[in-house]
Amino acid sequence: MRFVIVTGLSGAGKTQAIRCLEDLNYFCIENIPPSLIPKFAELSYKVNDSVEKIAIVIDVRGGKFFDELFNGLQDLNKMGYKYEILFLDASDETLVKRFKESRRSHPLSKKGRIVTGIQEERERLAEVRRRAHHVIDTTSFSTKNLKDKIKSIYGHYERENGFIINVMSFGFKYGVPIDADLIFDVRFLPNPYYIEELRSLSGNDKSIMDYVTSYDVTREFINKVTDMLDFLIPYYIEEGKTQLVIGIGCTGGRHRSVVIANAINDFLKKGHSSEVIHRDITHDVSRGVR
Incomplete structure (x- = not known):
């Protein structure tokens, strides 16, 4: 089984990434509480005859639940379940531009400046990024670029142990x-x-x-x-x-x-x-x- 945890900065392309994974026949779930990841992985591995590829999205919108991520990952390691972390990143300038174009507020901006929320989120995610198996910088990526990149990494399950x-x-x-x-x-x-x-x-x-x-x-x-x-x-x-x-x-x-x-x-x-x-x-x- 291929078990992928998708995370990263808000506005960096997690939604597009999960859509690409869905197109590649991954069973996808968004914003599952990190504390439930070990239990979900256990259930998934028990029924791996029918589900071979799973992707879950977690980010800071999960609030305090997100802080439990490292405990969840530690439990996965103890249980012997393999997983991969895909981290989506982009420059501050690009993220600000995307939020302004979409007229959305940053989840951590608290009615303040977008850039302040981005900086706080980057700090909170620094350790997750360091642990990531794959980091994709979408600063200069079009939707097609991201789709091609996702496909090259996750497109074929039989490549899991390949190069x-x-x-x-x-x-x-x-x-x-x-x-x-x-x-x-x-x-x-x-x-x-x-x-x-x-x-x-x-x-x-x-x-x-x-x-x-x-x-x-x-x-x-x-x-x-x-x-x-x-x-x-x-x-x-x-x-x-x-x-x-x-x-x-x-x-x-x-x-x-x-x-x-x-x-x-x-x-x-x-x-x-x-x-x-x-x-x-x-x-x-x-x-x-x-």
Whole structure:
């Protein structure tokens, strides 16, 4: 059985995450009191012939019940039940913007400033975040980005004890993904942004791929990175790591990083469960990005 506890900051995407898990046939429950988690897990494991994937959402809206979370997790450990914590995070600026756009008050703001509630919640959740098995920063994520990320982690029950790789292209101008284990900066590669007829295209277009990979430095870089990953991955697996997030960044996340991420993913998926995510490919499409 896969037993997932979904938590994180208010406004960071827990609702979207649980919807994605429902689409993946997880049995989902929102805001169960943490004190009931051990009992619920016990019942779930007893009927695991019919329920194989379960996700529960808990957050600070549970009030004093949320403070019982660590006792509940400790009981799960004592009872020998496996579980995973998925933590949804986002920058303060992004969370404030989302609350203002939705015209909702923060559950901890007490009729005060939204940012005050966010800061208090971040402090209360610091230890939970530290214990999380997966942390997803949704600051620059679209709904599709989050869905792809959830699918890559939880999409296949048979992968539970496997090794999952995410190759993520991104733009440094939009921030480095906080969950990346390895970061490669490809801003040194020739930039198609400065060629007018290529500027509006993306790294998924053949013209961009042909341009970027036509240079010896690009091909040499891809060979060196894939050779290093070929060396590292067996040691990550031996160490017990279950997921590897590889970030490939250029200036805007639309051209060079997309080409390189696709090339690395094509190499990795021949021997591993690897998926590519292009986080910033749709940013500033009308103006063009670097």
